[in-house]
Amino acid sequence: MAKDTEHCAASSSGDDVTHGLVDQRVDDSGTRRTFLKVAAAAAATAATEGCGIGAPTGEEFLRQHYKTLTPDDKKRIFALIEDEVRGRSGVTIHMNDPAPIDGVEFAYALNLSVCNGSRRCVEACARENNLPDDPEIRYIRVLEMEKGSLEFEEATPYYDREKVPAEGKFYMPVQCHQCDNPPCVKACPVQATWKEPDGIVVVDYSWCIGCRFCVVACPYFARRFNFVEASIPPDRINPTQGYLSNRARHKGVVEKCTFCLHRTRTGRLPACLEACPTGARKFGNLNDPNSDIRKIIESKRVYVLKEELATLPRFYYFFG
Amino acid sequence: MRLPWLAYISPRLGATVLLPFASLAAGCNQSEEPLHHRQLPKGGTSSVVVTVEARTPLLSTYPCSRCHFSPNREPDPRERKFTEFHTHKVLNHGTQGGWCYRCHTKDDIDKLHLQDGTLVDFDHAYEVCGSCHGDKFRDWKAGLHGLTTGFWNGAQVRRSCPNCHDPHSPAFAPMKPERMPEWPRTAPAETHAMGPEEGESEGHGKGH
Amino acid sequence: MLPLFRFVTSSLRSMLRGGRSYYIWIAFLLAWIALGGAAYLHQLRVGFVATNLVDHVPWGAYIANFTYLVGMAAGAVMLVIPAYVYHDHALHDVVVLGELLAVAVLTMCLMFVMVDIGRPDRIWHFIRFNWPVSMLTWDVIVLNGYLALNAYITGYILFTKFCGRTPERKKYVPFVFLAIGWAVSIHTVTAFLYSGMGARPHWNAAILAPRFLASAFAAGPSLMIIALTIVRDKMGFPLKDEALNRLRQIVAVTMLINLFFFFSEIFTELYSFKHHAASMRYLLFGLHGHTTLVPYIWSAVALDVFAAIVFTTKALYRRPAVLHAGCAAAIVGVWVEKGMGLVIPGFVPSPLGEVVDYIPSFTEFCVSAGIWATGALIYTLLLKAAVPIELGTSRLEPEAAS
Incomplete structure (x- = not known):
């Protein structure tokens, strides 16, 4: 980091910074009955x-x-x-629909050496994306893994401890990997889910018929079905809502992590990343050689989950 | 013919596979190069501006010179147990020992110093950390280590080392995790009571 | 249009004609349908929380029944192949009854898909078919196509017979051959629905489609043997023993093949004993103390073996009671083995290693029973209309024809 970029200042959430990335998506077809x-x-x-x-x-x-x-x-x-x-x-609420940014492809990386299994990401995600508590829907599942094993059968998400990390364990959060070859998109019979140009796999909640074939197809357990009409207490509703991300979902449709596209397409970082107490989560533009994510992919020994399925995830794990 | 499903198969495969069953045939082409290797483009438009979170506003006893001034408090370099002040401080920072004045400065108590003696203020404490922990410092400067919030291609705020690691006992403090996921709705009621330790002994705490 | 109108009204009249036991049977079916309808309305109102499905096990009883019934519909083709390809006249007489079964069963298939959909109000969204990559899209296309084919073939044959004419071969035989290929395709596509899932090692096997066809061609003709016996005994349909014997031979072969395929799969999974065998271990022996499916699958294997013994042992299949027990064993055995016994282990363990048991909820049971009752009602009514036409007792009045 060069001397001129560092400057001591009080912490700022970044909300007040103006940015020119918000853009209403313009339709490409324009034809309509x-x-x-x-x-x-x-x-x-x-x-x-x-x-x-x-x-x-x-x-x-x-x-x-x-x-x-x-x-x-x-x-x-x-x-x-x-x-x-x-x-x-x-x-x-403020409904918006930020468009993918030209030349930007998002990717995520997670440092398994420092993740301590605190589940702060899980709850921040729930608040950001208006996820209900009863019955619970959570996009991120943090697995407590046995050291010496990357086998999910030896892992559990149901750890309830006074303090984490626990002796002999490490923690692996799993969420949607925004695959470049997404089995879920192939499965959908009505094109209700697709891959956006910036790499994010989205669901049109108003088009999904709720057949759950995508839930069956996903190798990462990343998709969630609305078994009831969800209700969120008014004081917990996040009023900034994206049409393809965190707006209210009705019962009978499938939803998933979108890398907080209503935030990330307006330049901000995902909610899970900002909530991480250990800084294990890194996010950025894969097309920018100076981005954190590129530096990680190029300098760390990154790997992806279930590589043998050729899903081409945009979510990398590394030990750093 | 519009082939929307080719868009998410890589362009390389999309160009070579023209059958309707592209997704099925794609499997044959995978030996050419490992699919997890992405084509990483050159160039780009990075406009990241990083601000390091200040340290001093978080210090309750700063400036140190309010108490530590001559002749009232002569610096005492001896290693000892604190009984009057700083009693909560535990020094557990490596095995090489060193006491207060390894990092704090005897003659200018409101400053820290690098191993070569260069003085730095508390808001630049990361320089002190980095003078020993070079590899982590490098990662931190590059944005690979530590928490950074804000905009992925704009104004960012990065936590300074001591804002996450207590410099006197730098191992990241264990914490209480958020609540565990709900058991699947259809799990039998009695399994809800299963604690983690029981779970590990039989079946690694599997959900029912 | 007049003959067609007469065809419909005459058929409706045949459907209403029946003895006391017939009406009791219809009332019994209607009661189940009403219960199923009420259960489905409940599911619509509260959502899928009424089922025992969870994110770990997103498909359950509905899709298990659907999978099984697609096989049943394909199994009806086993009557058609010998009749039309090998000119087996014994089976020629009963081909229409087999194809009517396919029509009834396909209706059940489509109903099971409908009740499994979270948003049935959006079914029109199929105007944006995800073709050709989504296997579910393929399935919907081939099932509706097969339904249309069978409805056309049976409708055409019955209507011409009703009019007192001989069906013209060129107007239906090409469709019969198309239907033969199509029958194989519906079950292949349904198998591909599963075997294409890289995320689910339990299904991701090439043996799945052949296994599906083998089990379908065991269960389908078994049901036909029972249905034809009832039609012969209750409705006086002149059924040759030769036809039943031909069906019995078919089941004998297909059931043995089915058992062989299943054994091959078990061996491959268990001998290598890799992690991917977890689903098979869950199915056969239980995993981490979860043994929900174990009694079911072993009952299914026992029933399949029993059926195979009955269908291949002359001393046993000669006796109608034992033969019918063997048919029932094949029908139920395949239902368990290919329904819940195939669908559920695919979800256990989940992609992240969790073991979540699934048993259908009361709502799912009622809805499924309602759909089965609907299928039985449709088949009953179709037989009621078709048999008199086949027997020649229901004919277009000469004055109406002219």
């Missing part, structure tokens, strides 16, 4: 809360696939979602 639009709008005005079996509103029922939404559609849908959340919980 007008009658559906009209029908959706008409249905939306007549939308009710369904008839007790959790039926979707008319707008939701007819909502198109994310990739066919025009900027106008998005504006309309975001307003409807904001209204819906305000009506249900009284919380004013």
